Amino acid sequence: MDDADENHGSRPVRRDVHDPPISALSPANPYSPASTVCWHNVEAGDPGAPPNATGGERYTVREISGHTWIELAQPVAVDFVPAGQKTDIVKPAPGHLAIKTIKKPQILRFTGSIYQLTDNKGDSYVMHATETGTPSLNVILPAGWTLRKVDLAEPLIIAPSQGGYYNIVGDCLGQGYHQYIFADAIYPARNTTP
Numbered sequence: 001m002d003d004a005d006e007n008h009g010s011r012p013v014r015r016d017v018h019d020p021p022i023s024a025l026s027p028a029n030p031y032s033p034a035s036t037v038c039w040h041n042v043e044a045g046d047p048g049a050p051p052n053a054t055g056g057e058r059y060t061v062r063e064i065s066g067h068t069w070i071e072l073a074q075p076v077a078v079d080f081v082p083a084g085q086k087t088d089i090v091k092p093a094p095g096h097l098a099i100k101t102i103k104k105p106q107i108l109r110f111t112g113s114i115y116q117l118t119d120n121k122g123d124s125y126v127m128h129a130t131e132t133g134t135p136s137l138n139v140i141l142p143a144g145w146t147l148r149k150v151d152l153a154e155p156l157i158i159a160p161s162q163g164g165y166y167n168i169v170g171d172c173l174g175q176g177y178h179q180y181i182f183a184d185a186i187y188p189a190r191n192t193t194p
Helices: none
Strands: 039-043 060-064 067-071 074-081 097-103 107-110 113-118 124-130 146-151 156-158 165-170 176-181
Touching: 156 176
Parallel strands: none
Antiparallel strands: 039 107, 060 067, 074 097, 097 165, 107 156, 113 124, 113 146, 124 176, 165 176
16 A cells, blocks of 8 residues: 555545446546556655655645545646647547646556557657556547557656656547657657658
């Protein structure tokens, strides 16, 4: 049990009585059930916690709808692919993606095989969660995007950018991805071919 489990406030939502049942909480939407895929959380905490916080000080407990929740991420911005075509932020329409920038002090470690989402600019993302618990390559993506299973030769460790930020992508099947290869120093990338 980690500190987040021990310091969950006075009225936590119990997994066994929540409707729908909670298997894990998605960074894209803290209220939607998701299952993690092939990763281990190395370090986590509240994005607003002091830099040297330890134990329960790393978390802020919030009360929402009569239950206490641990704040683990702060949404910062959202974008959509194809550009200019808005869709549902949590579960985009087929052929669309939602890209969310979040502040989250977390380090992720992937081993074995990963599911890699790549755009036509040279950016790559690794699947971290899926609604069903089983990753699917059978997803309708925007033009120029691909999804494939990749065997890792060594562990993939992803740390947030300066300030603790991640780009998180969501697809129409409820699968979530962390960006780990960046085609450019800015978003969106300026180049149009890999």
